[in-house]
Amino acid sequence: MISIHWLLFLSLALFSIGVYGVVARRNLLFILLSLEIMLNAVVLLFIAGSSFHGNPDGQIMYLLILTLAASEVAVGLGLVIHMYRQHHTLDVDKLSQLRG
Amino acid sequence: MSLHYLPAIVLIITVLLSLTSLSLKRHHGIAYLICGGGLLLTMLSLFMQIGKTGTTSELFVFDAITPFLSLILLIVVSMIWVQLYQWLEALDERKEEYYLLLLLATLGSLIMVASNHFTSFFLGLELMSLSFVGLVAYSGREFKGQEAGVKYLILSAVASALMLMGMAILYLQYGTLSFNDLSMQGASGTLPSWVTVTGIIFILGGMFFKLSLVPCHLWVADLFEGAPLATSALLATLSKLAAFVVLWRIFSLGEWHTHAVIVDIVAAVAIASMLVGNFLGLLQNNLLRLLAYSSIAHFGYLLIILLLAASPTTAFLTSTFSTEAVVFYLVAYLFTLVGVFSVLMQMPQIKTQQDLTGLFWHKPTLAITLALLMLSLAGIPLTIGFMGKFYLVMTAVNHQMWWLLSALVIGSVIGLFYYLRVIMMMIKAPDGESDFSGLTMTTNGQLLNYLIIFLVIGFGTFPAAFSQLIETLSRG
Numbered sequence: 001m002i003s004i005h006w007l008l009f010l011s012l013a014l015f016s017i018g019v020y021g022v023v024a025r026r027n028l029l030f031i032l033l034s035l036e037i038m039l040n041a042v043v044l045l046f047i048a049g050s051s052f053h054g055n056p057d058g059q060i061m062y063l064l065i066l067t068l069a070a071s072e073v074a075v076g077l078g079l080v081i082h083m084y085r086q087h088h089t090l091d092v093d094k095l096s097q098l099r100g
Numbered sequence: 101m102s103l104h105y106l107p108a109i110v111l112i113i114t115v116l117l118s119l120t121s122l123s124l125k126r127h128h129g130i131a132y133l134i135c136g137g138g139l140l141l142t143m144l145s146l147f148m149q150i151g152k153t154g155t156t157s158e159l160f161v162f163d164a165i166t167p168f169l170s171l172i173l174l175i176v177v178s179m180i181w182v183q184l185y186q187w188l189e190a191l192d193e194r195k196e197e198y199y200l201l202l203l204l205a206t207l208g209s210l211i212m213v214a215s216n217h218f219t220s221f222f223l224g225l226e227l228m229s230l231s232f233v234g235l236v237a238y239s240g241r242e243f244k245g246q247e248a249g250v251k252y253l254i255l256s257a258v259a260s261a262l263m264l265m266g267m268a269i270l271y272l273q274y275g276t277l278s279f280n281d282l283s284m285q286g287a288s289g290t291l292p293s294w295v296t297v298t299g300i301i302f303i304l305g306g307m308f309f310k311l312s313l314v315p316c317h318l319w320v321a322d323l324f325e326g327a328p329l330a331t332s333a334l335l336a337t338l339s340k341l342a343a344f345v346v347l348w349r350i351f352s353l354g355e356w357h358t359h360a361v362i363v364d365i366v367a368a369v370a371i372a373s374m375l376v377g378n379f380l381g382l383l384q385n386n387l388l389r390l391l392a393y394s395s396i397a398h399f400g401y402l403l404i405i406l407l408l409a410a411s412p413t414t415a416f417l418t419s420t421f422s423t424e425a426v427v428f429y430l431v432a433y434l435f436t437l438v439g440v441f442s443v444l445m446q447m448p449q450i451k452t453q454q455d456l457t458g459l460f461w462h463k464p465t466l467a468i469t470l471a472l473l474m475l476s477l478a479g480i481p482l483t484i485g486f487m488g489k490f491y492l493v494m495t496a497v498n499h500q501m502w503w504l505l506s507a508l509v510i511g512s513v514i515g516l517f518y519y520l521r522v523i524m525m526m527i528k529a530p531d532g533e534s535d536f537s538g539l540t541m542t543t544n545g546q547l548l549n550y551l552i553i554f555l556v557i558g559f560g561t562f563p564a565a566f567s568q569l570i571e572t573l574s575r576g
Contacts, residue, residue: 011265045269053275058268064222068222
């Protein structure tokens with residue numbers, strides 16, 4: 001069996017890739033994809049914990065997070081379409097009307 | 101099935117009812133009344149629970165303080181609801197869905213306040229934040245509203261991903277997601293203790309995003325300015341109260357405060373929030389941005405309470421005193437803030453401090469209400485805000501936290517300056533440029549103003565009844 005440390009590091013690495021994507025990407029669609037990567041890193045860790053401890057809580061969390069990811073993307077894509085209709089671009093840097 | 105789940109069930113039924121009526125026939129008045137009726141019934145069912153014996157289940161905890169906090173939440177939502185009809189009529193959008201999203205967000209925050217398990221906490225949090233994305237981006241045809249919606253979506257998604265990561269790490273460490281089990285676990289985990297610290301830092305990071313504390317505060321002013329006014333009011337009250345209650349509950353779990361790193365991080369964030377929030381508020385001319393920065397500072401003050409568990413108690417106060425201080429401060433702050441927003445909703449065309457010039461000479465009631473609320477935010481005696489701050493300072497002095505106290509004092513002095521500037525603007529002689537002719541006073545608004553004055557001054561002058569109630573509840 002793989003040591004639990006490796007799973008933790010893999011998950012943290014995936015999570016960092018996701019965070020980097022959110023911070024560095026300027027396209028709204030790619031930001032949503034990076035958020036998915038972050039959530040998948042979390043899911044991986046939950047499943048690992050579930051099989052390590054032998055209790056089903058983690059797998060239930062997996063189902064709930066899956067639901068969250070789907071609904072978040074649904075709301076997010078709604079905003080993407082809205083934004084594209086108005087600005088004809090998905091560049092989040094164009095969203096800079098609000099400045100103090 | 102016990103009585104404790106009744107409020108949530110009533111809210112769910114209200115949501116279903118308003119969804120059904122919406123799909124059959126669109127009618128603004130009906131949606132407004134269904135929403136109001138549902139909120140009223142929920143409040144009644146919560147009111148029945150106050151003072152009753154509590155119960156704890158795997159997913160939820162209903163102790164003495166939970167129904168009280170939920171009731172406060174509902175009162176805040178209803179105070180916003182009172183003004184929603186007129187406000188939405190002026191809005192050039194479909195109106196009925198706003199009530200639906202409002203009810204769902206309220207349901208989510210009720211679940212969060214009562215949660216006793218990471219699963220229920222997570223579900224409540226997401227129910228609330230996803231509804232809030234809809235509420236923030238409600239007037240999507242305006243560029244500002246759209247921008248605020250996108251920013252809120254990214255912000256809340258990052259915050260929940262961070263919190264989930266923290267939960268996953270704690271789960272890997274201890275093999276349980278229940279708050280009760282976590283508090284019974286000692287230091288013995290499957291992995292070394294730095295893993296626990298990492299998990300806690302992830303959770304705290306997500307919470308700081310939700311409460312918009314200092315390293316994570318960048319977009320909060322944009323949100324307050326860009327979102328529709330009623331949504332900003334809800335964001336400032338509902339979402340922050342729910343997040344803080346959960347943070348407060350999980351911080352007393354396990355032995356979090358035995359890790360020196362965690363205590364240092366929270367103390368640094370608290371001091372930074374008090375100073376940075378007030379400094380940025382000083383530079384603001386826009387009223388909503390000013391409120392956003394003032395809310396950063398206020399939650400910085402509240403973080404002091406979290407640290408109390410870490411320092412040794414001295415004898416002259418009871419052990420429940422910090423609970424009383426949190427509850428009193430939260431209630432005082434929420435009522436003040438919801439008052440400010442309801443005054444702002446009565447004059448939608450006013451955006452900046454200059455717009456307020458000479459308001460007192462045209463609409464004295466509005467001006468006096470706003471002035472009292474500003475004094476309460478600043479913490480001037482005879483207002484409810486002063487009593488809240490008094491509790492907080494007394495607890496901190498008792499625990500001898502001098503660094504945090506000095507930051508609190510400096511922050512409050514800076515804050516006083518910009519709160520008083522708003523009042524100054526209102527009593528200046530009118531310069532003829534500001535136009536208040538569009539302001540129509542409604543009976544609802546007038547009544548609400550008097551209620552706010554009564555609450556802020558009444559509880560500020562005679563706090564005894566209220567603080568006794570809180571004392572009995574927190575002993576409960």
